[in-house]
Amino acid sequence: MASTVVVTAVLSVGSTVRSADAGGFGIPEIGVRRTAMASIIGRPDDPSAIYHNPAGLVLQGGWQLYVSCGLSLLDTEFQLRPWAESDRFLGASAGDDGYYTRVKPSRAFGVIPMLAATAEILPGRLVLGAAIYVGNATGAAFEESAVTRYHLIDGYVVAPQAVVSGAYRINDAISLGASVGVIHLRVHGKRNVFPVFMGNDLSTVIGTRAELELDGSGWAPTWMIGAFGRPHPRVTWGATVT
Template identity: 25%
Template sequence: MKRLPLLLAIWSIASTAAASGFSTARFGGEHGHPTTDNPTALYFNPAGLALGKGHRIYLDGALALRRARYDRPVGAISNPGTGTPEDLLDANSGKAELDNWNLIPFGALVSDLGVENLGVGIGVYVPLGGSASWERNTAFEGARGEQYPGAVDGVQRWFTIEGTIRSLYFTAAAAYRIPSLRLSLGAGLNVIQSEVHTIRARNADGTDDLVTGDLPKEGRSLLDVESWDLGFSVGAIWEPVERFWVGASYQSQPGFGEIELKGKLKTQFPSADQTSQDVVLTQELPDIWRLGLRWRPQERWELRLSGEYARWSVFRDQCVFSEGGRCEIRADGSTSADSSGVIQNIPRRWRDGFGVRAGASHWVVPSVEAYLGVGYDSNAIPDRTLDPSLYDMHKISASAGARVEITDWWAVAATITPVFYFTREIEVGESQGLAAPSNQPNSAGTYEQFIAVFDLNTEVRF
């Protein structure tokens, strides 16, 4: 069988989520929260820009190490014994493995412009996104793979072989602190580039069949689409009593609702030539609400508590259709009478997610801050639509790190955060089962994941 070449390299700029859904916002380590006064306020709460002084350059890089495992049962195979011959059941069942590392960047320039209580800033970062490249199935690298070459891409290939979904933000924000009220107000404007790049195995009928009779059936598709959209953020931080802060912020949806990503879909089936067509992918990404508290009971101690609520329930479908067409998906996965040109719909049907975090800092000496944190994030993906392309589970995290003021104008901080995911077991009868064009192979099985994030950042003041 012909294989679809990877014509466009995938830029792995963000790891799979360490919060609900595929949020990757771990910027600043324990200092990234809705009452922060450092430059990560550009994303977490723009009001925090007014709490700093002078000019500041901030660079943050989080290295995320991800290990994921997916074990697919024989019962999930569409047509065992026919579409998948008895001696090839391990081509569509068994364990798939992933071991990846990715870099999550954040960069910002903020300033008070010489005006007391003012803060303005610009930044670039990736708060939403994930990437994955799964390991090959070595059982099909030899003679067995010559007859059925698609199987070498692993049992998860019907959902993903490798791919990226991400949103890159370019943000400008401003804030002002009203001294008489001890109140800071801020707002930001986001220009957002959203991208989806994915390679997956695909059959036109939505099955995982390897063959039709004696003929090979398994195909490949490469989707490469992007969009540019606007978004905004607003926030407030109030200090009702000295050294006690309350912060709240709102981050809008990219595009304020459904966005259209445009590009190419390349498809290859064994019985036909490769096709390439202009397509549109529609999806909705969440808006996010945040609330936080920060308290300095003593000069050398600080306590923090924060939470966020992400409206992932808007992420219902990723519908791909021909340019000029229209996609409306019913509850059963079928298209409405008004739809036209629909090629495939990936059902998501996610639910809202939330997370809570608590942390504490102690200044060993005035220039050295040590900190710890713990957190919990909920699962946003229901059993029916969980598949290996996008993971989520209930999860807990723990953080430890330190920030050092090397000079009066230069500081460096480092944080290590392991994220422990609860294993999920999805039964065959609980997975997928939607009507065309939302039908795809059954994604039942055992899902496991662990992520470790090492964050290093530096801040220069002048």
């Protein structure tokens, strides 16, 4: 009877599965000027403006080729609270503070590449551009014996994008720009399955180290509208909608 209840519960959960929705997936450290300014919209005076404010492309003269590659090293750690039956299957006990020992990932980093090109079509007025970049390529891994193994052993998010952009200078006080493109999102996660489900101990059926690997991918359109201007030789402004 117990096995029937478990199977029914698992099937009922499976029947509710649907497509997942997600958003974001951006690392702000694209563009040397923007990163150095620690701003969401930096002074868009290089082709990386395609990423953070396409209207700034009007600052590009002639033909420009831009290549960059960044590396982010993540310094993080996790400290978990015990949950029902966790001590038994983890073979660990919480400390005096009520938490398990802190765990740092064995690997955690991200890469931030970008290739962009711009061309001044109408001198002083119209600039077009195109870029391929990865707004997020970040992953982390934990030891398979760590107390985090029922949450995450290995995972990553990779989201490359390809876009085309254009900008037009109306006058010194205002320029308008826009970009359209496509993003290809890939997500991976691997962990152990905790052998207690809805109060039922399944360890005699699946063991204590059953692995669950989840992989997903999808395509989606991207767009951005931007504005930029220099109403005074000492004053510039910018704004974007995405």
